[in-house]
Ligand SMILES: CCCCCCCC/C=C\CCCCCCCC(=O)N[C@@H](CO)[C@H](O)/C=C/CCCCCCCCCCCCC
């Protein structure tokens with residue numbers, strides 16, 4: 001039993017050299033880069049708060065759970081233990097489930113599902129089954145998770161098909177480009193390690209951590225904006241960039257220009 005906690009008990013070993021910078025941390029840069037989740041998550045909780053307050057506070061679960069993804073990712077790369085691997089992958093699975101529960105568009109529900117609470121129960125059952133199945137062939141988990149990621153990008157493309165809002169279109173292009181870049185780093189680290197070792201550059205998995213957290217920040221803002229436009233249109237959601245809306249780069253967030261539902265009734 002203790003074996004599953006022991007260093008390097010996972011079947012997975014990323015390209016970065018082990019114990020290069022510390023005798024206690026197996027993959028140093030991969031561990032350090034996981035801390036990006038701790039920087040981005042509180043910022044996203046803060047930026048999404050006005051929208052979450054108006055729509056549903058359960059939305060905050062997504063970025064709260066992302067803090068745990070960062071924590072488990074750091075633990076996994078620090079130890080490369082089997083327990084670390086499972087915590088890392090299962091925390092991602094549950095965040096993905098949460099994203100489906102809070103943001104999956106109502107009009108795209110399968111015809112036999114009438115409301116979001118039935119949809120949430122279905123997602124819960126699928127997530128529990130996937131959690132149990134993840135122990136059957138743990139090396140396959142990461143590929144399955146990436147397939148869920150592809151499905152999310154596909155759903156986003158379906159949602160954006162009729163969109164004419166230039167700011168939303170731009171945010172979509174940047175998010176998808178970041179995601180493609182992130183996944184390319186992940187695949188390249190997995191399958192092209194000998195090439196990167198010959199260049200003495202084995203940091204692609206750490207770069208994936210940084211790019212994917214930014215892609216998810218951009219992607220969740222966009223999906224939240226689309227959700228607000230459909231579900232709480234009276235709040236007049238607008239996309240803006242922080243710190244300056246006119247700059248080409250910045251952190252996107254939603255500003256609600258309208259009155260709240262309660263104020264409207266008064
Ligand atoms: C439509 C846009 C909605 C965006 C919602 C995205 C929800 C993402 C939920 C979790 C993503 C966290 C991924 C971080 C992983 C960090 C830990 C890690 O590196 N783990 C690896 C081992 O160290 C493991 O091998 C990785 C497995 C693959 C995870 C795949 C996650 C899919 C992410 C999908 C992101 C979509 C972004 C779309 C932007 C347009």
Ligand SMILES: [Ca+2]
Pocket residue numbers: 013014015016017018027
């Ligand atoms: Ca390694």
Ligand SMILES: [Zn+2]
Pocket residue numbers: 030073077205209
């Ligand atoms: Zn990782």
